[in-house]
Amino acid sequence: MPGADKETELSERIEAFLSELKRCGSGAGSLRGSAETARETTSLLRRITAQARWSNAGDLMEIIRKEGRRMTAGQPSETTVGNMVRRVLKIIREEYARSRGSTEEADQQESLHKLLTSGGSSEDNFRQHFTHLKANVIEAINELLTELEGTTDNISMQALEHIHSNEVIMTIGRSRTVEAFLKDAARKRKFHVIVAECAPFCQGHEMATSLSKEDIETTVIPDAAIFAVMSRVNKVIIGTQTVLANGGLRAVNGTHTLALAAKHHSTPLIVCAPMFKLSPQVSDTPFTRFSEILSKVNAHCPVFDYVPPELITLFISNIGGNAPSYIYRLMSELYHPEDHEL
Amino acid sequence: MADSDGRQVDGVNHATDKDVKLQEIALAKNEGKELTKEEKQRLRKEKKQHKKNKKDDKGPPEKEKEKEKASVPAPSKPATQSPAHKAAPAPVHASESAAAAEKPAKSKAELRAERRARQDSERTSKQGKKEGGQQSASSKPKATPNELQPVVKRLPEHVQVDDPAALKKLAKKLERQQKSGQGCGLNKTGVEVPLRSDYGYKVSLFSHLHQYSRKSPPTLQISIPATVIHPSIVRLGLQYSQGIIAGSNARSVALLHTFKQVIQDYSTPPNEELSRDLVNKLSPYISFLSQCRPLSASMGNAIKYIKKEISNIPSQCKEEEAKGKLQACIDSYINEKIILASEAISKYAIEKISDGDVILVYGCSSLVNHILCKAFEKQRKFRVIVVDSRPRLEGREALRRLVKKGIRCTYVLISALSYILPEVSKVFLGAHALLANGYVMSRVGTSQIALVAKAYNVPVLVCCETYKFCERVQTDSFVSNELDDPDDLIVTRNGKSHLENWQTVKSLGLLNLVYDVTPPDFVDLVITDLGMIPCTSVPVVLRVKNVDQ
Numbered sequence: 036m037p038g039a040d041k042e043t044e045l046s047e048r049i050e051a052f053l054s055e056l057k058r059c060g061s062g063a064g065s066l067r068g069s070a071e072t073a074r075e076t077t078s079l080l081r082r083i084t085a086q087a088r089w090s091n092a093g094d095l096m097e098i099i100r101k102e103g104r105r106m107t108a109g110q111p112s113e114t115t116v117g118n119m120v121r122r123v124l125k126i127i128r129e130e131y132a133r134s135r136g137s138t139e140e141a142d143q144q145e146s147l148h149k150l151l152t153s154g155g156s157s158e159d160n161f162r163q164h165f166t167h168l169k170a171n172v173i174e175a176i177n178e179l180l181t182e183l184e185g186t187t188d189n190i191s192m193q194a195l196e197h198i199h200s201n202e203v204i205m206t207i208g209r210s211r212t213v214e215a216f217l218k219d220a221a222r223k224r225k226f227h228v229i230v231a232e233c234a235p236f237c238q239g240h241e242m243a244t245s246l247s248k249e250d251i252e253t254t255v256i257p258d259a260a261i262f263a264v265m266s267r268v269n270k271v272i273i274g275t276q277t278v279l280a281n282g283g284l285r286a287v288n289g290t291h292t293l294a295l296a297a298k299h300h301s302t303p304l305i306v307c308a309p310m311f312k313l314s315p316q317v318s319d320t321p322f323t324r325f326s327e328i329l330s331k332v333n334a335h336c337p338v339f340d341y342v343p344p345e346l347i348t349l350f351i352s353n354i355g356g357n358a359p360s361y362i363y364r365l366m367s368e369l370y371h372p373e374d375h376e377l
Numbered sequence: 378m379a380d381s382d383g384r385q386v387d388g389v390n391h392a393t394d395k396d397v398k399l400q401e402i403a404l405a406k407n408e409g410k411e412l413t414k415e416e417k418q419r420l421r422k423e424k425k426q427h428k429k430n431k432k433d434d435k436g437p438p439e440k441e442k443e444k445e446k447a448s449v450p451a452p453s454k455p456a457t458q459s460p461a462h463k464a465a466p467a468p469v470h471a472s473e474s475a476a477a478a479e480k481p482a483k484s485k486a487e488l489r490a491e492r493r494a495r496q497d498s499e500r501t502s503k504q505g506k507k508e509g510g511q512q513s514a515s516s517k518p519k520a521t522p523n524e525l526q527p528v529v530k531r532l533p534e535h536v537q538v539d540d541p542a543a544l545k546k547l548a549k550k551l552e553r554q555q556k557s558g559q560g561c562g563l564n565k566t567g568v569e570v571p572l573r574s575d576y577g578y579k580v581s582l583f584s585h586l587h588q589y590s591r592k593s594p595p596t597l598q599i600s601i602p603a604t605v606i607h608p609s610i611v612r613l614g615l616q617y618s619q620g621i622i623a624g625s626n627a628r629s630v631a632l633l634h635t636f637k638q639v640i641q642d643y644s645t646p647p648n649e650e651l652s653r654d655l656v657n658k659l660s661p662y663i664s665f666l667s668q669c670r671p672l673s674a675s676m677g678n679a680i681k682y683i684k685k686e687i688s689n690i691p692s693q694c695k696e697e698e699a700k701g702k703l704q705a706c707i708d709s710y711i712n713e714k715i716i717l718a719s720e721a722i723s724k725y726a727i728e729k730i731s732d733g734d735v736i737l738v739y740g741c742s743s744l745v746n747h748i749l750c751k752a753f754e755k756q757r758k759f760r761v762i763v764v765d766s767r768p769r770l771e772g773r774e775a776l777r778r779l780v781k782k783g784i785r786c787t788y789v790l791i792s793a794l795s796y797i798l799p800e801v802s803k804v805f806l807g808a809h810a811l812l813a814n815g816y817v818m819s820r821v822g823t824s825q826i827a828l829v830a831k832a833y834n835v836p837v838l839v840c841c842e843t844y845k846f847c848e849r850v851q852t853d854s855f856v857s858n859e860l861d862d863p864d865d866l867i868v869t870r871n872g873k874s875h876l877e878n879w880q881t882v883k884s885l886g887l888l889n890l891v892y893d894v895t896p897p898d899f900v901d902l903v904i905t906d907l908g909m910i911p912c913t914s915v916p917v918v919l920r921v922k923n924v925d926q
Contacts, residue, residue: 232767234766234767234790236870237868237870240868240874240875244875244882244885247882247883247884247885250883250884252886253886254580254885254886254888255876255885256888256890257767257821257866258790258822259766259791259821259822259825260821260822260890260893262893263821263893264854264888267582267855288795288796292792292794292825295795295828295829295832296825296828299828331785332780332787332788334787335789335793336790336793337796340795341795
């Protein structure tokens, strides 16, 4: 039966995606950028919307929430997956509300005042059936996909507003967003880049070789030399794995040291992060991998660092530049508060 | 015009003659060779003559310039030529020639009298106090140590790599040292004290420093056996350049032991005094060692001490007795300044370690390891976190030593510092040198550790012996540093090494710094063998040491 086939195919795809995520996390598989993960998650969600059996919005949201929980459990450190799930949930709510005919403003304008005084969840439980809901939701997800595809370009277009000529820019590790940002600026301006290699995986090496191929003056330094060299740096531009709700970062290890050194020398710290990295979490549980090399020694290898928002100067995202204190507001536009916990 | 031309031509010829002589005098002075009385008188006369000629050259052309402003170029050009000729050996005679040029108003006789009086007084005071002849810590001979004289410091060669004139001077000096050792006229091919060439693309911020490759050792050009350089010095130089001996204490001790060997094998040639000749013999060795790897502050102080001891040997002392005395001096220096000092520092430091402490250390400092081992023997309960960094990974050696003792250790890389610091109660750091403005010069990464520790309010204690205190001042890690082999940064991960062909890519540079400076506001306490002092008291200790000597 075609329905059953579609369902098995769907679950196969979900399984494949989950195993891909798990492999990426352990470092054995090909390292994928967050943008790819976001795109794949969104297309998978679109497929679920199209092929799963549901009759009203509430059912669909249940299905997506369930799949979303499975996917985030597979790789907790990859928060983009959870973010996309939340985006899709918000899309469903919006489309449902639009189909019902209620105005958009009532739902979207969640000012702090309203959050305090409204209290309790909204009265409807999404049980009404609308025929065009499916098509609308799929169309909205397509728009989301287009937005995702353009994020890197949107960010790179702002490069020339932030980099002047003969600057010395420091970065750490490898971020595709920052790479595109700098390469775009290098087409018109001449500047130097110092890359901290970020041991033990040394992703900085790849970044340096790819930047130098575009004729950008690049220098690779070991992590220990970050503070020593910082006094000659004009700007620090970094990417991140996640942007937290308070404006802080969860970024690759070594970023906190870099941020402290930049603060000491009063060097601006700019974070290039597309909006899909914004996550409602505030906690900063470190992810570590333990290994016992000698019986009496513990070795720690944390993967991420928490950087508090006081050390960050500016966020550059696909919707423009923002201060860290504004991040909470952007959060409310992207996700519905009830979806913060999947 | 013919008359003035003729005189000026004569003056120019004189100038070149004088310049060679002045260079020789300068080099001889700096190498500590004392001229005999007759030589000194002759040189004094020649200097006076030269000054007189120079002033005559300058005087009439200047007057002509003033009178005939229209036809300025002709007389002024030769006039500027002779001061320009003088500018070549100017760095060494900066004060003398500057003084001469600045005071055309005073009469020549007065100047000559002043000069003679000054030289006499300097010579008598120089009897007891020899200047440090080695290049990186040279300063003009001071009349008395307590007066605050303006010190005209010559910039060390190893931070002038981007200046071609300085490089040429060094090359000439090395050649001259080779020739001075060949007294008996043996025909030698090949350079004895080789000039090492730089390797690879240097980051533009550091183009004034050397960058050598470990793959091309400095002994490639030396003939075997080398007659100018003692074989144990050659061995020591190779050990330095390949990184076999690393760490400032280890390098100083190895240097002193090698000097003991050299003194043992030394025999005074006839008609020479041991106190003068031995110091001359040591100079090419020191040049060779600094070509292998730039001298550290501790090595510089040790060399100054040895040279002072050698020149203090009275001339009637017999050779065997003198050699024995020198060896005893070296032994006592090592014993006092390094071994006993570390015992004293351990005693102070152990007071600061309490039970239940979590101590963070960085890299491999022999002193800090010693302190921790001693504290463990005294039954203190603590555990240690060893922080390490690429590319040297010295922390692994420290880890090995501590675990062998039985201390509980944790190992992290420096990028995990923010993760591990909330657990830490104290940070112990070693130092390579303590500078006179209170900055701590140490392995690269130390300043980072101090910065993050300060942000988490963890106390930072620096342990350093007093023989590493140095009179230099520095505010950043750029001006005076050491660049290590850039190929060390290349690493293979997952079967791929991205930086393998970095030389072929034009705009890619690798930077492998060795040292960095930590500002004094990050350091809470410095533990020395004289006690526990704040960072800013370093010049006080230096002053006390100078008065003692």
